[in-house]
Amino acid sequence: MWNTLPSEIRQACRDGTLDTPTPGLAPGYVQANLVVLPQSYAYDFLLFCQLNPKPCPLLDVTDRGNPEPKRIAPNADIRTDLPRYQVFRKGEWVEETKNISAHWQGDLVAFLIGCSFSFEAAMLNAGLTVRHIEEEKNVPMYKTTIATVPSGIFSGPMVVSMRPLPAHQVLQSVEVTRAYYRAHGAPIHIGDPAAIGIHDLACPDYGDAVTIREGEVPVFWACGVTAQTALLQAKTELAITHAPGHMFVSDLMDKDVLLS
């Protein structure tokens, strides 16, 4: 799979032959979080993303009822082109599924939100430690006491991902990731977890705990799960997201989410 194109990944999802998490697939291409909502909620959610650009950097928004994210993947279909989805009604989990065609309605709007895979590739290229990749785990994520800026019914805590780094790599991690503005950019906090309301790094709210070695500093980045948390808290009539780690693979390249 290592050298496949985004369109091939998406076709394999559509055919039902790909059903795995997407990290490492189509390297160099941008992967995205998915949020699907009825149009009646779209204005408030769009403004929520606008007001919270660090956790929710928007890459594309589809037209009402049209499943094609035309700006980042012409001819793709977000109903079939991700490996796995989660469906929620009124904030309650309904099912995990490989295809959301049965849930599709003419009033749905899809939001594609940048993810940290882009800057993790840049960190690895710069020789920086990415512990959860070393340990073949999901990145650890935590709810914080940092509030998002509310918009309509959408609000809630900022969720962050954490990567422990040797002290001498911390500043370089800021320099490397800050350029990836539409993939969460620079960290939002360095050091003491308690300062942002995290009391036990060994117990993440999402993902897996990772080893923190002697002399390492926890570094925290805004995380796209913030959008999902705001979504579920809002208890919208219908909400569909990607399943964790099963992202949308776009035609954008990592260089396209750099600050310009």
Add this chain to the structure above:
Amino acid sequence: MWNTLPSEIRQACRDGTLDTPTPGLAPGYVQANLVVLPQSYAYDFLLFCQLNPKPCPLLDVTDRGNPEPKRIAPNADIRTDLPRYQVFRKGEWVEETKNISAHWQGDLVAFLIGCSFSFEAAMLNAGLTVRHIEEEKNVPMYKTTIATVPSGIFSGPMVVSMRPLPAHQVLQSVEVTRAYYRAHGAPIHIGDPAAIGIHDLACPDYGDAVTIREGEVPVFWACGVTAQTALLQAKTELAITHAPGHMFVSDLMDKDVLLS
């Protein structure tokens, strides 16, 4: 006026005692472009700003029918707190006025968009040339052949502002302005005007021509007038903007529009 606070500037507008352009007022505080539209257009315009963040960096959006930009200036009233406005109906100019209360409707939404004054202050502080300020003119602005990303009825050319710089200051001007992400950020073009469809720097589409000295390079930044151009082209039922140079003075400080 040099040391007044934003709230005092806004009060003077509200009282009708301030009726001048706002450059130089409340130094250190962020000034904003204003666009007011009926809510039926708000989603498409919000998405237009989202898709074109360099010319249209959004600082705040008001709630339907509520004239308070609560995130950047609590207790301000955008109907009265700018020195001058322009009113358009179906794309046609109606009037220039000091107060838009008579045009206010319960379905209006106001968008506040960052402006270049923030980075010009930083350029001056860094010892860089800002020719139109030296010559006490308005900045020269030009329509380009760079297309904006359309959203619904909103589309059109990107409008840029131009500042000529001695060759040895060009790179520093990029470094200084790129940090002001919500005030247009780094230039979008350096050098040959024809490359972006500008054929005569002596004839700007908006503002005033400025002197370009031997050995100076024209440097181009995305400009908030892009939003106004898209707005008039869309011929919306009603549209209200600030009058050129008569901006909204917010409580944000220049440091608040830095990339974070």
